[in-house]
Amino acid sequence: MAATRRTLVPVAVTEFLGSARFNSALSLVAVGVGFSTHAIRALIGWPGLIGALGVVVVLAALSFVAQRKLIEWHGLLPISILLFVGWCAVSIFWSTYQWATLAGVIYQLSFAFLAVYIALVRDAIQIVRVVGDVLRVLLTASLALEVLSGILLDLPIRFLGIQGNIALGGPIQGLFGSRNALSIVALIAFVTFLVELRTRSVRAPLAAVSISLAVLCLLFAHSPVIAAVAVVVGLATLALFGLRKVPAHQRPYYQWGLAVFTIAALVSAYIYRTRVIDLLNARADFQVRYKLWIQIWELIPVEQTVGWGWVGSWPTELYPFTAIQAATGVYHSDGLNAYLDVYLQVGIIGLLLFVALVALAFGRSWLLASNKRSVVYAWAPLVLVALLVTSVFESSILVEAGWLLLVICGVKASQGMSWRLRLARHDQS
Template identity: 30%
Template sequence: MAIHTKHPASAPPVAPPREKTRHHLLRGWCILVLFMALAGVALINAFGAETTAAITIASAGVSIILWVLVRPAYQWRRLPWYALGYVGWATLSIAWSAWPGASATTWLLLAITTLQALFVGAMLTWRELVRAIASALKWVIALSLAFELWVSIFIGGPILPRFVIPTEPADDPIVYWSRDNLFDGGRIQGIMGNANLLGPVALLAIIVFAIRLASGAPRKVVLWIWIGVSAYLFVRASSATAYVAAAAVALVLATVLLMRTAKRPGERTKYYLAYAAIGLGSAIALLLLRDPIFEALGRSSDLTGREAIWQAVAERAAERPFAGWGFATPWIPSEPAFDGWIIDHGQTVMQAHNMWLDVYLQLGIVGVVLIAITFFAFVWRSWFFAIDRPRWDLRADRPYSPLSLLPTLVGAILLVQGLAESTPLLLWGWMFLVMLGAKIKQAPHIGVGPAEQTLAIERGEPTKRVP
């Protein structure tokens, strides 16, 4: 007969390990850093450039202190060296810059953004990183919709930066922080005050929330609601660049999923050929059907005056083709060399509206080569990070992770955005380029390796080998 004992052989049940409070605070800080990168222009509109600069510098100091205190497992030999090479060339350009004050100021922004990108990537595992990005995007999306709603209900008209209510209509609506278009069908700008900045961020939010859904995140209904709100802001921003980026993201996603179905060496070749044919055909169609396409998007065939900007920038860049005029991203309007140089809608232009031309103007051919290598390395690594099955031993049937799609889809957004904007060179564009590129080098397998398992120990989780 069975005999009961008060001394069982197995260990008594215990509650699952909980995250430590300090790790909660660390992750919260990373979310704040990501939010500042995604909505950096919003801080300027709300508090002014001087206050925003002080906040940015102070945040960098906090991140440095946290990095020293936490000391995460980090392979310093596996830094994103090409991106750091671009930063180094920008540093050297201050010596021959035609606008040294602007170069030093904007270089500090570049250096802080690079530091924060490395910090966030070092402090979070892949799963935590995607979760933190999602949290930061929720704040941006929610505040953008709430801000537009507040302006329409309580202000009842346009509003200028720093919450100034205009006493008379502005000469051009481009100066408004919000144009009060939420209920009249016009383009909305969110907390960034620019529809061309809101559109790509809303697209990024859709991608991140969808990846969270595919990876089995809890509260799926809530995530679907966030996707719906993000899609609404994406459509209402009506950014032609964001629409083209969305098409590129869809094409890249479809290609990645096709590549994942390949089971034999060489089977991917036909997909690469089809992908190249579609890309070439799309470029030819865009060139031949340029006017009707842009009319359908509500834009002029000269990309709303961008061709005139490109011509002026190219002419000036040709005067110093090798090393450029000196780093300045963005162009500071108070700098005499930029003040009144190119005027659009009555305002001094702050960028070349093309990433490659902007780099050519500032850092010359050397800078263009460095930034091209940086993007090529990122796209190369992120592409194979997405299409190759995770493998570090003889087992070759491990499932793909939806999280591995994020870097390559972000790369698609940045490359398309860089054709009509210079924003991939600063704020969230540059931060994600460095952060995700460094993360792939540090942790090429999600949940596996020192960079992932050491952080799991810090959270109080037991280490275990991923099957």
């Protein structure tokens, strides 16, 4: 009888950790932590955030073990993700701030691990639902707190970074610390809610309210940066759904034509960047960024090949970040440009690996969305468009929720178009 009890407990625990309900709940918690890092730090500090993240990672690892026989492990991760993360980890050996690099790598790996877990235990429509459910709650809470601060109390909520400007029409920050952070989350939410509506994964009234919620947050945030990103995402959405209606045998020609047009548009935007900035009324915002970018560009040649060492978000007390802060007179938690940020931290090699990562993730996602019948495949490339264009003005794609979404999209795209999986199937046949 005692032996029977000893065997029954592990079996019950294993079944629970590997159950669909546990997978769903843990995925919600993981995405929620990823998008709530600013609020968690504001409430319980870095120790609280690290503790919460650690618990979620341990539970995901146990769930992985419980489902180890059900998961397809061959070609599990895209090589591009492995190479970039590996290079960031190796930078510990030449970093001038090794303990900070070690902490940054562990933090990066934690969110990457959770992203892999979500990508493997949830299918595409379930991932859209998870992200949609989390962002519905966070955006609703953000607006509620803005109303409480700006209308009911008429006082800022300083520890959350909420200034209480909603009665003046904005800008608002919500639970995300800044108007730009709120705006990118609201834009990702808008894409997610739209896909939910098109796939009928939620009821139409809920989808309509959710879309209205995302639009309200975008309008009240008043972010000139995200205004430009929203235009690009809108154009990408039209192009993608246009491609899906083109006959399959003609689609490659349209894809190449779209690629050429996109390159020409990017070159034109760069040539006429001053007019674009004036059109968006973003000159003051751009000047802050430009001053920061100049300082970063001056430090890059010192360690151009391998970089200063990976940290993710910038520490306040370490060189060269203290020198940048002294030169600009403003504290920045990142480089406000993901590509320059990567170049500074892990050099030209790291930058090339990062570009390869995002190019493969986006290219595979775009091709899947163009060729698959289900609308749910459109979610990943449109989210990646939002993240990649925002990366010119923010570094959010490198840490926390942005990094989590990038890895999720990269893994799901690799599952759909991995040469290693096709090779394995060919060997088995």
